[in-house]
Amino acid sequence: MLTHVLSIVADGVLLGLIYAITGLGLSLVLGVMGIVNVAHSAFVMLGSFLAFELFRRFGVDPVVAFVLALPVFFVLGIVVYRVVITRVQSAAQTQGLVAMFGLMVLIENLGTIAWTTDTRVVTASYTNASLVLGGVVLPHVRLIAGGLALLLIGGVWAFLRFTLTGRAIRAMGQNPEAARIVGVDIARLSAVMFGLGIACAGAAGVALAMVFPFSPNTQVVWLAWAFLVVILGGLGSVASTLAAGIAVGLIQSVCTAVMPFDTVYLVLYVLLAVILTVRREGLSRAVRRTI
Amino acid sequence: MFSVFLIPKATGSRTAALAAWGVWLALLAGLAAYGLFGTRLFVLSTLATVFMYVVLTQAWNLLGGYGGYLNFGLVTFFGIGAYTTGILFQYHELSPFLTAPLAGVAAAIAGLAIGIPTLRLRGAYFALVTMIVTFAVQILALDLTITQGALGIYLPALPLKPIAVERLFYFVFLGLAVLVTALVWAVEHSNIGWALVAIREDEDAAEIVGVRTVEVKWAVNAVTCFIAGVVGGLYAQRIAYIEPTGTFAFDISLNVVLMAVIGGAGFWQGPLIGAPIVLLVADMLRVTVTSEVNRVIFSMIVILIALFVPGGVMGVVSRWRRARQPKPEDAAASGLPAP
Numbered sequence: 001m002l003t004h005v006l007s008i009v010a011d012g013v014l015l016g017l018i019y020a021i022t023g024l025g026l027s028l029v030l031g032v033m034g035i036v037n038v039a040h041s042a043f044v045m046l047g048s049f050l051a052f053e054l055f056r057r058f059g060v061d062p063v064v065a066f067v068l069a070l071p072v073f074f075v076l077g078i079v080v081y082r083v084v085i086t087r088v089q090s091a092a093q094t095q096g097l098v099a100m101f102g103l104m105v106l107i108e109n110l111g112t113i114a115w116t117t118d119t120r121v122v123t124a125s126y127t128n129a130s131l132v133l134g135g136v137v138l139p140h141v142r143l144i145a146g147g148l149a150l151l152l153i154g155g156v157w158a159f160l161r162f163t164l165t166g167r168a169i170r171a172m173g174q175n176p177e178a179a180r181i182v183g184v185d186i187a188r189l190s191a192v193m194f195g196l197g198i199a200c201a202g203a204a205g206v207a208l209a210m211v212f213p214f215s216p217n218t219q220v221v222w223l224a225w226a227f228l229v230v231i232l233g234g235l236g237s238v239a240s241t242l243a244a245g246i247a248v249g250l251i252q253s254v255c256t257a258v259m260p261f262d263t264v265y266l267v268l269y270v271l272l273a274v275i276l277t278v279r280r281e282g283l284s285r286a287v288r289r290t291i
Numbered sequence: 292m293f294s295v296f297l298i299p300k301a302t303g304s305r306t307a308a309l310a311a312w313g314v315w316l317a318l319l320a321g322l323a324a325y326g327l328f329g330t331r332l333f334v335l336s337t338l339a340t341v342f343m344y345v346v347l348t349q350a351w352n353l354l355g356g357y358g359g360y361l362n363f364g365l366v367t368f369f370g371i372g373a374y375t376t377g378i379l380f381q382y383h384e385l386s387p388f389l390t391a392p393l394a395g396v397a398a399a400i401a402g403l404a405i406g407i408p409t410l411r412l413r414g415a416y417f418a419l420v421t422m423i424v425t426f427a428v429q430i431l432a433l434d435l436t437i438t439q440g441a442l443g444i445y446l447p448a449l450p451l452k453p454i455a456v457e458r459l460f461y462f463v464f465l466g467l468a469v470l471v472t473a474l475v476w477a478v479e480h481s482n483i484g485w486a487l488v489a490i491r492e493d494e495d496a497a498e499i500v501g502v503r504t505v506e507v508k509w510a511v512n513a514v515t516c517f518i519a520g521v522v523g524g525l526y527a528q529r530i531a532y533i534e535p536t537g538t539f540a541f542d543i544s545l546n547v548v549l550m551a552v553i554g555g556a557g558f559w560q561g562p563l564i565g566a567p568i569v570l571l572v573a574d575m576l577r578v579t580v581t582s583e584v585n586r587v588i589f590s591m592i593v594i595l596i597a598l599f600v601p602g603g604v605m606g607v608v609s610r611w612r613r614a615r616q617p618k619p620e621d622a623a624a625s626g627l628p629a630p
Contacts, residue, residue, distance in 0.1 A: 010545060036415030038363070087598045092491070094359045095597045097418055098552055102593035103365060105545060109586040220541075224423040262430050269427040276408040276416065 003135035008253045010136055014146035016249020021149045022222055024156065025200030031235030032173035032193050035085065039100045041223035042107035043198050047205020048122075048214040049115055050201025055122050058265075062122055062210045066148050069202040077198025081191045085092065085228040089190075101248045111216030119215045143206040152203055156196070159258045169193055228268060231275050315563075319469065326461045335457040341567050342464035344523060347543075348550040348562035349471045350518035354511045355548075356556030357484055359491030360410065364421035365542040367428050368398035368516040372523025377444040377533045378437055387446065387528035389520045398520020399513045401428075402426075406512040411505055413494055417552065422613075425539055428546030432535040446527060460529050465521075471518055474561045487511060491557070542582075546570075549589050552596055555605025565606050 026040045048067050054068070056062035084103065088096035130139040160166035169189055171179040180186050208214065208222065225248065233244030251271070255264045322338070329335055347365060355361045359490055372394035376387035387394075405424055432438045449456050456592040478484045486507045489497035498504050527533050546569060554565020569589065576585045602610070 034414075036419055038419060079422055084594070084598065091601060093414065094355075094491070094556075095601050097361055097415055098548070098592050099597035101361075101418075101548065102590045103585055104593065105590035108591065109583045112583045113587070115341060188339075220423055220426060223419070224426065227419055227423065229378070262434055265430055266370065266427060269424065272420070272423075273404070273408050276412070276420070281313075 006134075007136045008257050009250065010138055011142070011251030012250035013210070014138070014142040014249070015248055015252060016246030017146040017149040017153070018204065019225055019229055019248045020245020021152050021200055021207060022204040023226040023233065023245055024238065024241050025197035025240050026202065026226045027107065027230045027233065027235055027237070028156075028200070029194055029197035030230065031237070032169060035092075035194075037100055037197065038097065038223070039104040039107065040197075040201055040226055041219040041221070042104045042111075043076070043201035044205040044208065044222045044226075045077075045111055045214065045216055045219035046107060047073065047202035048209035049111065049120075049216075050202065051122050051206040051209040052115075052120050052214075055092065055124070062124055062206055063144060063148065066203055066206040069123075069206050070152075070199045073202030074199040076202070077193050077195035080198065081194040085190075085194060086187075108216055108219060111219075115216055117217050118213050119213045119218075120209075121213045122209045124210070139211045140247055141262040143243075145210045149204075149207050151241050152200065153238060156200065159196075160238060165189070165192065168244060175223075224265075224268065224272070228272055228275075231272070231279060298391075316619075319451040322465060323462075326465060328408070330454070332454050332457055335454070335461050337570070339457060339461040339464050342461070342468040343526065343572050344546060344550060344566040344570060345468040345562050346464060346471050346522050347519055347547050348554070348566055349468070349475050349559075350515045350522075351547045352550055352556060352562055353478060353487070354515050355562060356551055356558070357479065357487035357491065358508060358511060359487075360508060360512070361415075361418040361548070362512075362515065362544075363418050363548065364425040364544050365421075365442060365515075365519050365547045366539055366541065367425045368402055368519040369419065369523035369526070369543060370425075370428065370432070370539040371401050372398045372520030373527040373533050373538050374432060374438055374444075374523075375478050375520065376524035377446060380446050381439075381444050384470060387409045387524050389447050391524040394524030395521040398523065400516040401520075402516025403509065406516075410512060410599045422544075425544065427539065429535050429539040432539065438535070441534060443532055444527075446503040446531045448531055449528075456529075460525070467522070467525075472563065483507065483511070488557070497576060512609050545586070548583060549593060551603075552593050553603050555603035555608075557602070558605035558609070561603060561605045568604075 022044060025043075026037060029035050029040075050069055050072065051062045051065040054065045055062065060068075081102070085096070086101050088099050124141065124142040126144075130137050131143060132138075144159050158166075160170055168184045169192070170180065171182070172184055172186060172189055172193075176186060204222075205214075229241060229244045229248055232247060233240040233242075248268075251267070252264055255267050259267075309586065325338070326335070347369065351365055372391075374389045375394035375397040376385075379385045379390045379393065380387060405420060406417070409420045435438050438444070441491055449459070451459070478487075485504045486497065486504075488501055489500070490504050490507065494504055523538075527538075550562055550565035550569045552565070553568055555561030573585055573589075576588070580588075600607060
């Protein structure tokens with residue numbers, strides 16, 4: 001019994017770490033820049049397929065793909081920022097939303113053309129191996145993916161906490177006008193911020209690909225998970241996003257243990273509605289306060 | 292910020308306005324005549340689909356176009372409507388033509404369930420939640436016994452010849468399209484319309500001048516969902532078979548957004564222009580390319596419109612009209628001190 005409970009908890013925490021980085025990019029972009037990136041999960045999907053292609057063509061290990069995804073998606077994020085976001089930033093919010101929605105549909109369908117709607121998996125040499133610790137079975141892939149996620153979260157946290165750029169980004173999140181007056185280059189930092197958000201999405205895609213099967217047309221599911229993490233943890237705060245991710249992971253592993261798999265999704269959506277209802281003031285206040 | 296109040300809605304001269312109305316009425320008369328005397332099944336059925344999308348897009352336009360709250364999952368409410376009439380037929384043998392209003396009510400209740408938590412919040416939460424909720428409803432339809440899961444529900448074919456069935460739905464959807472367009476026109480010229488535009492332009496300011504923003508959003512969203520539900524209920528009878536993946540297809544949500552954005556969201560003429568463009572172009576493309584390529588093309592068009600031509604076709608038209616005819620009221624209006 002105890003080992004059963006322990007394995008549910010371990011499973012939940014490891015999954016939660018991956019969910020945390022899935023939500024992190026959405027949370028940072030929303031918290032600092034106020035952009036709801038509805039295309040977030042499309043970039044997550046691209047990350048999964050980056051891992052898939054690197055593995056299939058060159059036999060590159062997903063761990064390497066995870067590290068590679070960060071610069072690749074950072075650049076991609078900056079391109080998207082320069083091409084799309086800068087043009088809609090000063091316009092009405094609906095225009096930006098429509099543009100991002102179009103981008104999501106574009107990426108999803110380009111993905112479908114390139115990789116069809118088949119469900120794919122990434123199978124590394126250690127996929128079926130697991131570590132047994134006092135009766136608790138810990139699959140290697142989950143340990144590695146969770147560890148990488150934790151490293152990334154630590155890295156982003158340290159970046160925002162200790163570097164000058166990170167401090168400037170936090171200042172920008174708290175009050176863009178004041179930050180601009182004291183000499184923060186808002187335009188450049190927004191690009192960096194958006195790039196960072198997309199880099200997190202891509203890396204999350206690689207981590208998810210190690211654990212779950214994936215296909216281009218089911219990516220919206222990850223938007224639901226990422227959004228749940230964001231509203232549970234509040235906006236723009238790395239530490240609370242981590243906590244929220246682990247909470248979502250635990251909720252999922254407990255639900256999976258006691259009810260049929262599909263029902264887990266419904267629990268998630270009910271949770272989403274409940275949190276949105278309860279936290280409605282918390283959300284808007286969180287925008288101003290955090291990181 | 293308040294510029295929206297200073298732009299006169301009606302631009303152009305009286306004769307030009309009359310001419311525009313004349314064109315719309317002539318078009319309507321022509322379509323009605325084709326419905327009565329046209330004999331090509333394919334044309335009738337394509338046009339019936341166009342009218343169906345006009346109704347859906349007009350409904351979307353109310354909250355999305357005027358109010359600026361985008362619903363990226365209109366198919367959720369459409370599908371709930373379809374399943375309502377489907378289930379009522381399955382267990383009570385009631386014709387969807389009778390139960391379509393109930394389908395609307397069911398969809399409106401679902402709309403309130405999603406709208407009440409999300410529309411209290413400013414910004415894009417409503418858009419995000421509508422986008423991801425389709426998936427949950429699809430799972431419900433798959434898992435519940437009352438919906439018969441992946442088996443779906445069969446409805447009886449109407450005891451008519453195929454051409455008569457198409458003619459029937461042609462007029463049903465044409466009638467609905469006229470009705471809903473009239474509703475949107477009335478809303479545009481009413482206080483609700485102004486309230487919605489005020490919410491879109493600046494919600495804080497709208498609240499300060501006394502718009503009950505949250506209640507307006509809830510009510511308009513319920514109306515949007517009601518209309519989508521009614522259309523879904525009738526659609527169930529039209530295709531005579533509903534199942535979770537096809538009825539809750541993301542394509543329907545996507546089409547509605549495409550049509551509104553291309554035609555011009557926030558104009559009553561927008562859906563009338565957007566729906567035929569998107570459907571006819573999609574039909575033409577279907578022969579040469581796959582549906583994925585089709586969607587790639589349209590999503591690129593949507594991105595380009597969002598970036599460079601806000602307001603779509605109608606946005607261009609209204610800007611062109613305004614530029615062509617500088618009216619004395621314009622000068623007077625812009626001379627007013629900003630509130």
